[in-house]
Amino acid sequence: MTVQADDIDLMKRIHRHDQQAFRLLYQQYGKAAYSLAYRVLQNTAQAEEVTQDAFMKVWQQQTRWDPDKGQLRNWLLTITHFTAIDRLRRERRQPNLHPESIEDMEEMLSSRSDSLWQDDTVLRMLIQQLPAEQVALIDLAFFRGMSHSEIAAETRLPLGTVKTRLRSGLQRLRELWVETTKLPTLQS
Secondary structure: OOHHHHHHHHHHHHHOOOHHHHHHHHHHHHHHHHHHHHHHHOOHHHHHHHHHHHHHHHHOOOOOOOHHHOOHHHHHHHHHHHHHHHHHHHOOOOOOOOOOOHHHOHHHHOOOOHHHHHHHHHHHHHHOOOOHHHHHHHHHHHHOOOOHHHHHHHHOOOHHHHHHHHHHHHHHHHHHHHHHHOOHHHOO
């Protein structure tokens, strides 16, 4: 059984409310989810709560994983990231992150699995192909959790310009990702 097949089976069991499967999911991905939540929130108690909230969304079937769209780990981390950002927005505060750029995330990425490390390495390589103004806005939006309005205020750019650059950058990044991951040397 491949890892993907194991994840599919695990999620099927969770959707049937199999508590043992849920414990396995948490054992497998809980540490990564907590680390991401802590990185965004910079608060132990809040990171624990966000991690629990993210896993409860999975348990309560508020959202479903589609294996055709990506790996289970990445999906769970996305849920965790958005849950943490939502928490910050509810409290009307900004993430307390170190002022590092996308290129400086190697330390965080080094703790991930080899396959995800390869994906992250490819993603970082692809991001470097974007114009600098798009990279800066992607960094503010996705790694610092800022809203479009907050980015506009921070960068002193018109809101429409922020939205257009982000949309263009993400569309180009998606195109580059599709082109790159179709290459046989980069597939798992």
